[in-house]
Amino acid sequence: MLQTNEFSGKVVLVTGASQGIGLEISRQFAQLGAEVIMVARHEEKLAQAKAKIEPNAKVHIRACDLSDRENIRDLFRLVREDLGRIDVLVNNLGAFSEKLEWNAIDHELWMKTLDTNTLSAYFCMVEAADIMVANGISGAIVNIGSSSALQLKRGRLHYSVSKAALHTLSRVAALDLAKHQIRVNVVSPGPTQTEAVDQRMKDPVQREQEEIRLRKIPLGRYASTADIANAVVFLSSSKAQFITGAILPVDGGYTIGETV
Numbered sequence: 001m002l003q004t005n006e007f008s009g010k011v012v013l014v015t016g017a018s019q020g021i022g023l024e025i026s027r028q029f030a031q032l033g034a035e036v037i038m039v040a041r042h043e044e045k046l047a048q049a050k051a052k053i054e055p056n057a058k059v060h061i062r063a064c065d066l067s068d069r070e071n072i073r074d075l076f077r078l079v080r081e082d083l084g085r086i087d088v089l090v091n092n093l094g095a096f097s098e099k100l101e102w103n104a105i106d107h108e109l110w111m112k113t114l115d116t117n118t119l120s121a122y123f124c125m126v127e128a129a130d131i132m133v134a135n136g137i138s139g140a141i142v143n144i145g146s147s148s149a150l151q152l153k154r155g156r157l158h159y160s161v162s163k164a165a166l167h168t169l170s171r172v173a174a175l176d177l178a179k180h181q182i183r184v185n186v187v188s189p190g191p192t193q194t195e196a197v198d199q200r201m202k203d204p205v206q207r208e209q210e211e212i213r214l215r216k217i218p219l220g221r222y223a224s225t226a227d228i229a230n231a232v233v234f235l236s237s238s239k240a241q242f243i244t245g246a247i248l249p250v251d252g253g254y255t256i257g258e259t260v
């Protein structure tokens with residue numbers, strides 16, 4: 001059980017924080033005393049998300065498209081100047097994209113997927129680690145991967161590759177950053193009940209696909225955003241101080257195999 005002040009005095013940056021899993025991660029860190037920087041592209045959505053977190057929490061919002069290296073540099077320049085430190089980075093941002101045959105992915109889509117899902121996390125890690133090392137902070141980085149990198153499906157080649165690359169990138173970074181006592185781990189969600197899933201359920205064809213997927217989850221339900229955030233907070237906390245380079249599936253057994 002974590003103390004309610006586990007993260008007090010600490011600065012936590014969460015990407016893709018304006019909805020879904022990122023919003024819940026931000027909410028949980030704020031509840032445990034952290035000063036939280038929530039990042040996504042649209043300021044208005046971020047403001048609405050901030051309003052869902054308790055009013056006394058220390059929460060900043062920053063609108064930034066993280067698929068661009070220069071934007072990431074600017075974002076962390078602000079973090080350095082305004083807050084002077086960062087203790088936890090959560091690379092939650094990730095864009096799912098439409099189903100495509102394996103040979104139909106053009107160069108533009110490859111680059112867009114990798115820029116958004118993989119390279120944004122890499123450059124955020126580079127910037128955050130730089131601030132942590134300069135300030136002697138034994139920080140934690142948690143990257144949000146996906147069961148799609150572990151349980152492969154036709155039609156999702158680009159997404160699966162981008163997340164598999166993120167898993168490996170995280171483990172390599174864990175090796176490199178261990179000498180600074182900076183830990184890097186992955187939380188790998190399975191199907192999670194977010195606004196996007198709620199939306200799919202409104203369409204009869206997509207609902208049928210979702211119901212098939214649901215039957216493949218051994219524990220019999222989708223993850224809640226809280227299930228994912230609980231794992232992120234744990235891996236960022238003092239309770240996980242000897243865990244680095246781990247890939248933790250939070251998927252109700254989805255990636256173990258099929259039960260039927």
Ligand SMILES: NC(=O)c1ccc[n+]([C@@H]2O[C@H](COP(=O)([O-])OP(=O)(O)OC[C@H]3O[C@@H](n4cnc5c(N)ncnc54)[C@H](OP(=O)(O)O)[C@@H]3O)[C@@H](O)[C@H]2O)c1
Binds near residue numbers: 189191192
């Ligand atoms: N939901 C699932 O079932 C599931 C399963 C496995 C893994 N995951 C992973 O979990 C993570 C969160 O998923 P989610 O379903 O909660 O996501 P989501 O609902 O699609 O939210 C994505 C967030 O990222 C922001 N965003 C998108 N592109 C951005 C960019 N270029 N720069 C900055 N921010 C950007 C969005 O806000 P703006 O549009 O305002 O930028 C939003 O806040 C992702 O990495 C996803 O791959 C999800």
